Amino acid sequence: MADAGKAKDGSLVKEITNMDEDFAQWYTDVVKKADLADYSEIGGCIIFRPYGYAIWELIQKQMDQVFKDTGHENVYMPLMISESLLQKEKDHVAGFAPEVAWVTMGGHEKLPEKLCIRPTSETLFCSHYAKIIQSYRDLPKLYNQWCSVVRWEKTTRPFLRTREFLWQEGHTAHATAQEAQEETIRMLNVYADFCENVLAIPVIKGQKTESEKFAGAERTYTIESLMHDGQALQSGTSHNFGDGFAKAFGIQYTDASNKLQYVHQTSWGFTTRMIGGLIMVHGDNSGLVLPPMVAPVQVIIVPIASHKEGVLEKAREIKSSLSKTIRVKVDESDKKPGWKFSEHEMKGVPIRLEIGPKDIEKNQCVIVRRDTGEKVTLSLDSLETDLEKALKDIQSNLLEKARTHRDSRTCSATSLEEMGSILNAKPGFIKAMWCGSPECEDKVKEVTGASSRCIPFEQENISDVCVCCGKKAESMVFWGRAY
Amino acid sequence: MADAGKAKDGSLVKEITNMDEDFAQWYTDVVKKADLADYSEIGGCIIFRPYGYAIWELIQKQMDQVFKDTGHENVYMPLMISESLLQKEKDHVAGFAPEVAWVTMGGHEKLPEKLCIRPTSETLFCSHYAKIIQSYRDLPKLYNQWCSVVRWEKTTRPFLRTREFLWQEGHTAHATAQEAQEETIRMLNVYADFCENVLAIPVIKGQKTESEKFAGAERTYTIESLMHDGQALQSGTSHNFGDGFAKAFGIQYTDASNKLQYVHQTSWGFTTRMIGGLIMVHGDNSGLVLPPMVAPVQVIIVPIASHKEGVLEKAREIKSSLSKTIRVKVDESDKKPGWKFSEHEMKGVPIRLEIGPKDIEKNQCVIVRRDTGEKVTLSLDSLETDLEKALKDIQSNLLEKARTHRDSRTCSATSLEEMGSILNAKPGFIKAMWCGSPECEDKVKEVTGASSRCIPFEQENISDVCVCCGKKAESMVFWGRAY
Numbered sequence: 001m002a003d004a005g006k007a008k009d010g011s012l013v014k015e016i017t018n019m020d021e022d023f024a025q026w027y028t029d030v031v032k033k034a035d036l037a038d039y040s041e042i043g044g045c046i047i048f049r050p051y052g053y054a055i056w057e058l059i060q061k062q063m064d065q066v067f068k069d070t071g072h073e074n075v076y077m078p079l080m081i082s083e084s085l086l087q088k089e090k091d092h093v094a095g096f097a098p099e100v101a102w103v104t105m106g107g108h109e110k111l112p113e114k115l116c117i118r119p120t121s122e123t124l125f126c127s128h129y130a131k132i133i134q135s136y137r138d139l140p141k142l143y144n145q146w147c148s149v150v151r152w153e154k155t156t157r158p159f160l161r162t163r164e165f166l167w168q169e170g171h172t173a174h175a176t177a178q179e180a181q182e183e184t185i186r187m188l189n190v191y192a193d194f195c196e197n198v199l200a201i202p203v204i205k206g207q208k209t210e211s212e213k214f215a216g217a218e219r220t221y222t223i224e225s226l227m228h229d230g231q232a233l234q235s236g237t238s239h240n241f242g243d244g245f246a247k248a249f250g251i252q253y254t255d256a257s258n259k260l261q262y263v264h265q266t267s268w269g270f271t272t273r274m275i276g277g278l279i280m281v282h283g284d285n286s287g288l289v290l291p292p293m294v295a296p297v298q299v300i301i302v303p304i305a306s307h308k309e310g311v312l313e314k315a316r317e318i319k320s321s322l323s324k325t326i327r328v329k330v331d332e333s334d335k336k337p338g339w340k341f342s343e344h345e346m347k348g349v350p351i352r353l354e355i356g357p358k359d360i361e362k363n364q365c366v367i368v369r370r371d372t373g374e375k376v377t378l379s380l381d382s383l384e385t386d387l388e389k390a391l392k393d394i395q396s397n398l399l400e401k402a403r404t405h406r407d408s409r410t411c412s413a414t415s416l417e418e419m420g421s422i423l424n425a426k427p428g429f430i431k432a433m434w435c436g437s438p439e440c441e442d443k444v445k446e447v448t449g450a451s452s453r454c455i456p457f458e459q460e461n462i463s464d465v466c467v468c469c470g471k472k473a474e475s476m477v478f479w480g481r482a483y
Numbered sequence: 484m485a486d487a488g489k490a491k492d493g494s495l496v497k498e499i500t501n502m503d504e505d506f507a508q509w510y511t512d513v514v515k516k517a518d519l520a521d522y523s524e525i526g527g528c529i530i531f532r533p534y535g536y537a538i539w540e541l542i543q544k545q546m547d548q549v550f551k552d553t554g555h556e557n558v559y560m561p562l563m564i565s566e567s568l569l570q571k572e573k574d575h576v577a578g579f580a581p582e583v584a585w586v587t588m589g590g591h592e593k594l595p596e597k598l599c600i601r602p603t604s605e606t607l608f609c610s611h612y613a614k615i616i617q618s619y620r621d622l623p624k625l626y627n628q629w630c631s632v633v634r635w636e637k638t639t640r641p642f643l644r645t646r647e648f649l650w651q652e653g654h655t656a657h658a659t660a661q662e663a664q665e666e667t668i669r670m671l672n673v674y675a676d677f678c679e680n681v682l683a684i685p686v687i688k689g690q691k692t693e694s695e696k697f698a699g700a701e702r703t704y705t706i707e708s709l710m711h712d713g714q715a716l717q718s719g720t721s722h723n724f725g726d727g728f729a730k731a732f733g734i735q736y737t738d739a740s741n742k743l744q745y746v747h748q749t750s751w752g753f754t755t756r757m758i759g760g761l762i763m764v765h766g767d768n769s770g771l772v773l774p775p776m777v778a779p780v781q782v783i784i785v786p787i788a789s790h791k792e793g794v795l796e797k798a799r800e801i802k803s804s805l806s807k808t809i810r811v812k813v814d815e816s817d818k819k820p821g822w823k824f825s826e827h828e829m830k831g832v833p834i835r836l837e838i839g840p841k842d843i844e845k846n847q848c849v850i851v852r853r854d855t856g857e858k859v860t861l862s863l864d865s866l867e868t869d870l871e872k873a874l875k876d877i878q879s880n881l882l883e884k885a886r887t888h889r890d891s892r893t894c895s896a897t898s899l900e901e902m903g904s905i906l907n908a909k910p911g912f913i914k915a916m917w918c919g920s921p922e923c924e925d926k927v928k929e930v931t932g933a934s935s936r937c938i939p940f941e942q943e944n945i946s947d948v949c950v951c952c953g954k955k956a957e958s959m960v961f962w963g964r965a966y
Contacts, residue, residue: 038611038614038615040560040561040607040611041565041568041610042561042563042564042565042598045561045562045563046561047558047559047560047561047607047611048558048559048560049558050556050557050558050626053556053557053558053559054556054557056559057557073533073536073537074533074536074537074540075530075531075532075533075536076530076531076536076539076631076649077523077530077531078523078525078528078529078530078647079528079562079600079631079633079647080525080528080584080633080647081525082524082525085524097590098590098591099590100589100590101563101586101588101589101598102586102587102588102589103584103585103586103587103600104585104586104587104588105584105585105587105597106583106584106585106635106646107580107581107582107583107635108581114588115525115584117562117586117600124523124530127524128521128523128530131521132521137816143533147631148559148562148630150562150563152589152590163589164561164562164563166559333620
């Protein structure tokens with residue numbers, strides 16, 4: 001689509017920065033020009049505009065269905081957590097206290113105890129579970145909530161890192177350690193499948209190292225994806241808490257033989273940062289490119305010579321014939337077609353459908369694919385089937401493209417020097433061996449700027465020794481510079 | 484259903500207070516025993532448990548569809564508002580500042596300016612509109628958001644008045660005063676239709692008096708419903724702001740003749756307090772009674788003698804044959820049938836379906852309606868159709884019952900004395916004439932404990948003079964003691 005804006009009005013396209021020149025600026029331009037989000041008066045908090053929020057609604061709807069199909073129930077916990085409750089699990093409070101927003105006044109009065117706005121809700125779920133779980137019959141508890149959380153970040157960027165963001169947080173309690181572990185991996189797989197099948201973003205599944213795991217978790221698992229510029233994005237995490245929180249909060253049940261036991265818990269989260277991921281994985285120099293499954297508008301109908309008799313009527317007729325199965329709109333604005341083309345390319349609409357007087361005569365229309373720029377003439381008789389097929393094709397093509405790009409940016413390295421030169425020449429994932437010591441992990445980061453992304457489930461033997469210290473390697477790790 | 488628990492195990496039923504003896508305690512009992520909500524560690528904030536939240540999800544899903552069908556788009560605005568932004572419209576800040584929660588610290592640092600947690604989001608929408616509205620082509624803006632808000636209330640009660648609650652807030656901007664007025668009334672009608680058709684709660688539509696209107700509004704409209712105990716509940720409000728906020732925030736557009744104009748705005752909100760309304764309008768001494776349209780489980784299948792061969796299988800088979808059109812569950816727990824009956828009555832499940840070995844032999848099942856206690860034997864051949872019919876019937880019966888009750892509790896009065904004695908003997912709505920002065924409005928409240936609910940659209944002439952001062956009446960008003 002490099003020439004998408006050239007032959008046309010082009011003003012919109014001219015306004016965005018070339019992604020190969022300044023990727024960060026390109027990203028910001030797309031966020032603004034595609035009407036995804038706006039800055040708010042409070043630094044680091046964004047306004048989700050209708051188009052950006054509609055993408056989140058599509059993500060939410062489809063993911064929520066998977067949660068329900070896997071037996072999870074939605075709840076809603078309070079927005080605020082008292083300081084004393086937050087402090088109940090010591091690793092957890094150490095991880096989150098430095099970045100929470102504190103409410104200290106209600107109306108004109110100072111509160112007896114300060115309350116934080118939830119940065120995550122483990123403590124709330126735990127204190128509730130302690131009340132409602134008594135017997136093995138009450139288990140498992142498979143709860144989820146959709147809400148916003150606040151973390152007082154210093155550096156922010158729309159979607160990717162904001163002081164307030166939207167997410168879902170699953171919190172479950174199980175009778176045994178094994179069940180908790182199964183749930184942790186089940187939900188990681190739900191996220192991975194969702195990224196690949198819905199967002200068309202391929203991911204690496206693996207475990208976080210000790211120093212990268214969640215505050216209070218025994219084990220943290222992650223899915224990691226690669227952006228167009230070669231930087232990594234942590235795209236979803238799933239944590240196994242063991243019985244650590246259960247002991248801190250006293251969550252016990254009597255088992256079938258009437259003995260008191262602690263529950264084993266998990267939590268897992270997926271956030272609006274993945275809208276940022278969508279932009280950075282699929283976008284191009286004409287703007288956003290949306291996978292059909294999360295595109296608020298899948299087909300935009302642009303009437304050509306719409307002042308001529310019958311054109312607008314035909315466009316509307318096509319729209320209503322398609323709208324049962326496809327998210328479709330007619331652009332009836334009084335802008336010129338060229339301007340409309342650019343605008344919908346900027347917004348990443350998967351298919352543009354052009355219909356003018358000559359097309360109507362021939363009982364046909366022209367469609368243009370956003371992902372390839374390919375232009376095809378279609379008969380109106382089999383339009384619905386053909387469009388559905390094209391949308392499916394775009395969906396799988398985007399995943400394929402992203403996978404090819406990711407793979408072309410994944411290298412192996414056996415020395416810090418090699419890691420550094422790869423990352424500078426062609427940033428991406430680097431597979432390298434690791435001895436397991438946090439000192440080596442820190443040193444890799446210090447020298448190369450790449451952090452450990454995960455210890456992937458699919459291990460390979462790149463060499464027998466640690467990329468850093470040269471001692472015996474324990475595992476292969478994916479490294480990368482990350483958002 | 485007065486005998487619902489008698490012949491059975493009954494333990495659950497015994498635990499709730501009789502509604503005629505102590506309505507407030509009955510309400511709290513239902514909230515807890517029907518697993519709708521739990522108290523949280525923070526006073527005045529509740530935990531929406533799965534069953535309570537599922538009701539809200541059904542409300543949200545159906546109402547959101549109406550919003551989309553009427554051209555509204557969802558957005559998400561930040562949770563926090565700076566003190567200076569809140570202060571931009573003077574009536575608005577005066578109304579809300581005394582009851583907001585203030586964030587004064589981010590991490591370990593004191594914030595340069597304190598931020599309130601949104602009590603409502605007019606100021607956020609206005610500052611956004613000031614940025615994105617330039618021309619008449621940008622109008623109307625029809626935005627909505629689903630979120631939670633915080634108001635630091637002194638006295639709280641689950642769902643009815645909580646420090647944090649969930650709601651939707653619509654915020655629209657229009658070119659003309661007339662369009663804004665049309666939108667205000669359109670959305671009031673959306674709420675009224677929703678209450679009647681979905682929640683089975685009949686409402687009175689009308690305008691709030693000057694002293695009861697929303698902080699910053701020109702005109703506030705309301706729908707008012709009546710609870711079982713004769714107290715009124717404000718059930719949804721719609722506000723016309725005129726151009727007051729537009730002037731405070733500088734929201735201007737150039738019209739078709741290139742002149743600068745101020746926009747005219749509306750806002751309207753509907754909250755989780757209506758779950759409280761559902762409880763108090765339809766509930767009885769066996770617990771909750773849910774209208775099928777918002778019942779998370781519409782039909783509960785209770786297998787009888789479920790240890791016998793084929794019973795559980797048949798129950799599951801019926802479930803899967805129904806589950807495309809009906810929200811249906813099988814209670815497979817190891818509790819006794821009598822206990823299950825009480826439990827699902829407590830939770831207000833509209834229909835219980837019993838199936839045992841003898842029923843299976845005869846290719847039939849027994850259904851019991853929650854609203855009437857009526858027991859009918861149905862053939863399994865036409866089950867889906869018959870159940871759908873029964874659910875429709877329950878839905879309309881509940882509305883009819885509520886309307887009959889409301890009407891039987893609506894009286895006219897021509898003196899304060901008469902108002903007082905009616906309210907003490909048989910609390911409900913009282914229709915009485917009013918001169919329009921705030922002094923008389925205050926005095927009625929002081930003497931009778933009833934506040935003005937609304938000046939109804941459907942006016943009647945009860946008498947020619949004000950119920951309080953005896954001077955010439957301006958309008959008929961609905962009065963009532965309210966939650």
